[in-house]
Amino acid sequence: MDCCGGTDEHEDDCTEVTVKEGIDAKTVEAAKALESENYSAGFSTAIDMEFSPKGLSEDTIRFISAKKEEPEWLLEWRLAAYRRWLTMEEPTWAKVRYEPIDYQAYYYYAAPKSGAKYESIDDVPKEILETYEKLGIPLREAEVLLGVEGAAETAAAAREAPRVAVDAVFDSVSVATTFRKELEKAGVIFMSISEAVREHPELVKKYLGTVVPQSDNFFATLNSAVFSDGTFVYVPKGVRCPMELSTYFRMNAENTGQFERTLIVCDEGAYVSYLEGCTAPMRDENQLHAAVVELVALDDAEIKYSTVQNWWPGDEDGKGGIYNFVTKRGDCRGARSKISWTQVETGSAVTWKYPSCILRGDDSVGEFYSIAVTNGRQQADTGTKMIHLGKRTKSRILSKGISAGKSDNTYRGLVSINKRAEKARNFTQCDSLLIGGRCGAHTVPYVENRRADAQLEHEATTTKLSEDQLFYARQRGLGEEQAVALLVNGFVREVLQELPMEFAVEAQKLLEVSLEGSVG
């Protein structure tokens, strides 16, 4: 099998192998612990909320902008996007089906009543703290110091357990951001984008909308008009961000959309690793999530962006669940810069998402590592775009799709080599795993090449979870679900290894839970 030659090599020069092996063994226990609750993040928090008027209009936008005490330029920017949006049509090219969305039926702003941002963690309402605690996201720095759940799997890992700074976004607002002081010392700006607009308007103005323009696509334009909160990160020249940064998005209120906007800028020679996690309560209605993420990497900068997406996927019959229509794009603006996307997509009823890289700088590198799992009636149409503009730019795409139940899973990708991109290289590998006979896997790779000296490789495989493998594992003593989990973990291993350690554990748990009951 071709795909495994790569695995072997990877292992040989990967010193972390033993640690990762430990994870494999823990996976099964972790899944057991969650067995009784298929979607453990499905609870909702009862707290007084403040909403914008229902529906979408210029008034709604003015309301949001006023709430956030935004400068005039930003309000104008939003309104321009809104007027543009009115002229646009919802895209239909993705291989997903859903009921038409009534954009007037949503609230575009929902925030806990007690105020947008809390001065200290002690001011954050108890209900919200409990919500994050329940989700395993520590907001008190003392707790963070102990490491995120699962980080201390082994003594060795405990010693090295990296600290993680968290920005917690609850519906439309950021409620807490940890480790800000310490990050400031290193010169790293890590705050909600609303705060950044007030405190660092020059930076926001300089970069906002430069990677995903206002008019980019239907959902990105909608986001530009109504974006609520999200995270802003700026890492100055030559600084290696001293800890992992993360944002934890939680949709709580009913009938709301979440429209976060994240902007990460890495100045020359800087490095940051950032992770986002997402969950939402189980609700019968479909909720809309239309985020925009923009990354900018200047000369020699590197951004590693990881996502563990676990929005409520809807019930077995496809009732409820999140529409996850997201635009994520990274701009390798500088020479020798690097942007790497890693995503584990297990949630959402419908996913429409193509984290992309514009390889503008010469010798810049783009990477996309993806695990997309669909079960029940979930639909995912996801992939990446690698736009090679600069000389000797390189990109690597590794996509692992797992379909179970009656779900549909599509990889859609574009590799584009432009005229100036001499000696550009791309390697693409798309593997699909089918569990059961009622699901679908589709691979739609587009390639546009305008250079004779480009090197493009594409490998794709589709396999069914094999009866031979299952029986082999069971004969050795593994239960059926355990055997499936082990086989699936093996299938996605190369991608899991791209995730920061503690999140790899989290991701494995999610995989287990998402695929529960998928065989038999």
Next chain:
Amino acid sequence: MLKIENLTATVGEAEEAKQIINGLTLEVPAGEVHAIMGPNGAGKSTLSYVLTGRSGYEVTGGSVTLNGEDILSMEPEERAAKGMFLSFQYPVEIPGVPVMTFVRTAMNSQRKLRGEDEISAPDFIKKSREIAKQLKLDAEMLKRPVNVGFSGGEKKRLEIYQMMMLEPNFLILDETDSGLDIDALKTVAEGVNAMRSPERGMLVITHYQRLLDYIKPDKVHVLSAGRIIKTGGADLAHRLEAEGYEGVVGEAV
């Protein structure tokens, strides 16, 4: 130990099910090694799958007990936890799952089913190291994904490695000699012989007598058309080699 009585079994789904095992009766007492020989299509591999509970193989009559317990109603993993081990004729590749991870997960799962504690990591590694040395397996190989890119001989040795790690009560070796050169065959046979004990039973399924020069059976059974048609001592294997199945089968019929 293992008692098979008047077993009948089919392979395949509903309408297309074909009866492969036709009233097979066999008893392997603890401490003994029995060989099953037979021509292609006699039902040798089917028997190994029926005993270990593979889906698609349906028992339509008879009984199988291990130490007096009916195993036919058990799931494959439950049978494994009771000590049934099958060394596969064609070991399966499991991409992305390192050998050590696989075996440790299997071992702990079996222990859990038996209500025992998990093996500690140091104990596991120590045991693995000893067995690997005995089987002349490279330690690096145990870090690679199960059977992926292994040669035929390596795969078979890995089966024996797993067997020695899991320490089953009852061993079924399905064509373990196929694809082995003479040195590998000797190493494998040494491993198997080291497993012989008064508490353990073994069923060695083979097409050729060669393996039985190294793993001496207490009894040899000839399987034909899904039934045992002749039983004898170790010398029966030599007769089969010399006269061919037809001679012996013809004599029985």
